[in-house]
Amino acid sequence: xxxxxxxxxxxxxxxxxxxxxxxxxxxxxxxxxxxxxxxxxxxxxxxxxxxxxxxxxxxxxxxxxxxxxxxxxxxxxxxxxxxxxxxxxxxxxxxxxxxxxxxxxxxxxxxxxxxxxxxxxxxxxxxxxxxxxxxxxxxxxxxxxxxxxxxxxxxxxxxxxxxxxxxxxxxxxxxxxxxxxxxxxxxxxxxxxxxxxxxxxxxxxxxxxxxxxxxxxxxxxxxxxxxxxxxxxxxxxxxxxxxxxxxxxxxxxxxxxxxxxxxxxxxxxxxxxxxxxxxxxxxxxxxxxxxxxxxxxxxxxxxxxxxxxxxx
Numbered sequence: 001x002x003x004x005x006x007x008x009x010x011x012x013x014x015x016x017x018x019x020x021x022x023x024x025x026x027x028x029x030x031x032x033x034x035x036x037x038x039x040x041x042x043x044x045x046x047x048x049x050x051x052x053x054x055x056x057x058x059x060x061x062x063x064x065x066x067x068x069x070x071x072x073x074x075x076x077x078x079x080x081x082x083x084x085x086x087x088x089x090x091x092x093x094x095x096x097x098x099x100x101x102x103x104x105x106x107x108x109x110x111x112x113x114x115x116x117x118x119x120x121x122x123x124x125x126x127x128x129x130x131x132x133x134x135x136x137x138x139x140x141x142x143x144x145x146x147x148x149x150x151x152x153x154x155x156x157x158x159x160x161x162x163x164x165x166x167x168x169x170x171x172x173x174x175x176x177x178x179x180x181x182x183x184x185x186x187x188x189x190x191x192x193x194x195x196x197x198x199x200x201x202x203x204x205x206x207x208x209x210x211x212x213x214x215x216x217x218x219x220x221x222x223x224x225x226x227x228x229x230x231x232x233x234x235x236x237x238x239x240x241x242x243x244x245x246x247x248x249x250x251x252x253x254x255x256x257x258x259x260x261x262x263x264x265x266x267x268x269x270x271x272x273x274x275x276x277x278x279x280x281x282x283x284x285x286x287x288x289x290x291x292x293x294x295x296x297x298x299x300x301x302x303x304x305x306x307x308x309x310x311x312x
Contacts (some may be wrong), residue, residue, distance in 0.1 A: 032046065032047055033045060033046055033047055034046075034047050034149075036127060036147065038127070038128050038129075039114075039128070039130070040114065040117045040128050043125050043126065043127060043128075044125060045108055045125045045127055045147075046107050046108055046125070047149050048149055049066065049067075049107050049108040049148060050067055050107055051067060051069045051104065051105060051106045051107050051108070052066050052067060052068050052069065052106060052107070052108045052109070052110060053068070053069060053070040053071070053092070053096070053101050053104060053106040053108075053109045053110070053124070054068055054070075054071050054072075054075070054109070054110040054111070055071065055072040055074075055075065055092075055096055055110070055111050055112065055113065055116075056072075056074070056075065056111070056112045056131060057075075057110050057112070057129065057144070058071035058072075058075035058076070058089075059075060059078060059080070059081060059291065059293030059294065059295050059296065060140060060141065060144055060293050060294065061110065061144065061148070062081070062085055062295075063141075063153075063157050063293065063294040063295060064141075064144060064145060064148065064150045064153040064154060064157065065150065065153050066148060066150070068089055069088070069089065069090060069104045069106060070089060070090040070091075070092050070100070070101060070104045070106065071086075071089050071090075071091070071092060072091075072092050072093065072094065072095065072096065073091055073092070073093055073094055074094075076089065076091050077287075078291050078293070078295065078296060079285075079287055079288050080288070080291060080293075080295040080296040080298075080299045081295055085295070090104055096109070096111060096113070096116050096119070096120060098119055098120055098123065101120060101123055101124075102123050106123065106124045107124055107125075108124055108125055108127060109123065109124050109125065109126045109127065110126075110127045110129065111126060111127070111128055111129070112128075112129060112130060112131035113128075114128055114130070116128070127147065129143075132200075136200065136206065136210045137161070137206045137210050137211065137292060137293075137294070137297055138158055138161070138210065141154045141157055141158050141294065142154055142158070157294050160294075160298075161211060161294060161297055161298060162211070164211075164298050164301050164302070165211040165212050165213075165301055168212060168301045168302065168304075168305040169212050169213060171305055171309065172212075172305060172308060172309070175309055175312050176312065177308060177312055179212050179213040179214045179215075180213050180214075180215070181215075182214055182215065182242075182243045182244060183214070183215050183216065183217045183220075183242030183243045183244075184208055184209075184214045184215070184216065184217075184220075184242045184243065184244045184245070184246060185216070185217055185220055185240050185241050185242040185244075185245050185246065185275075186198070186199070186201070186203045186204070186205055186208075186220070186246050187240075187245060187246070187247045187248075188203060188247065188248040188249065188286070189247075189248075189249050189260055189261050189264070192259075192260040193231055193260075194231065194232055194233070194234060194260075194264060195229050195230065195231050195232065196219075196220060196223055196229070196230050196232050196240045197223065197228065197229045198216070198220065198221075198223045198224030198225075198226075198228040198229065199216055199220075199224050200224065200228060200292075201224075201228045201229050202289065202290045202291070202292055203246065203248055203286075203289050203290070204246055204248075204284065204289040204300050204304060205292075206292040206297060207292075207296075207297050207300035207301050207304060208246070208304065211297060211301055212301060212304070214244075215242075216242070217240060217241070217242045219239050219240045220240055220242065223240075234264050234267050234269050234270060235269055237269055237270060237273060238269065238272075238273065241273045241274070241275055242275065243274070243275060243280060244275055244280045244281075244282065244308070245273070245275045245276070245280065245281045245282065246281075246282045246284070246289075246304075247281060247282070247283050248283070248284060248285070248286040248289050249261060249283075249286060279311050280311065280312075281311075282304065282307050282308065282311065284303065284304075284307065288300065288303065
């Protein structure tokens with residue numbers, strides 16, 4: 001996903017603010033600490049952090065075996081994390097509350113919000129990683145593996161994800177759906193407005209494109225290369241529609257949103273799409289498609305595969 005305009009699932013009810021897009025990299029290390037260069041300056045962090053507080057990146061850290069002691073609600077509400085995964089992690093609510101974090105005695109704080117640096121730096125070293133700056137799912141794992149001295153774990157998780165994706169694409173190919181030769185489009189309805197999304201804007205895009213190898217349409221790729229999302233009209237749907245359409249209702253509780261979806265599906269333009277005629281429209285719960293961490297990606301690949309096989 002890219003910076004700005006971060007759309008949060010209604011079930012989470014949260015907004016992630018201040019997540020710009022820049023780079024950070026480890027520049028040196030020592031036995032106990034390593035210096036990380038960020039846009040807010042050099043930060044000395046533990047080589048082997050023992051108690052980490054995180055926002056946005058908690059699932060990635062957990063997948064690498066990092067001991068997360070506190071996380072924001074959005075991270076913990078992921079349907080792909082089990083109670084075992086989140087056991088012992090303090091729910092910090094909608095924001096990084098300094099008083100609550102202080103009680104957790106962290107030795108490292110990881111955030112996408114630049115404002116947290118000044119607010120929390122007296123509690124523990126703050127590793128500021130702008131949202132969207134880490135690349136795709138595999139690059140993100142490599143990034144955290146490097147920063148937190150868990151390269152072996154990152155490689156292991158990456159291998160597991162590639163295995164899951166390979167197994168899924170093999171099943172699809174046998175059923176006549178070859179991902180590398182199949183175009184997909186990602187749409188969602190937000191407060192009565194229709195949007196087309198790129199592959200790194202959640203909505204299952206990472207699972208479909210990065211892991212499974214499906215292709216965006218030409219116009220969809222332009223969206224991906226640009227802002228990552230674009231509001232469109234129902235009449236322009238044919239311009240963006242691929243062989244398969246993936247649709248999510250971002251704000252299911254918004255007044256009139258369901259009616260907007262019904263109106264779109266009743267429109268002759270929608271009904272005339274080849275994917276609609278072929279029953280190649282996949283509607284999946286937004287909260288299950290929003291996240292793009294290793295836990296979510298593994299589940300999404302399986303969910304997408306099962307659904308496509310049923311509808312093929």
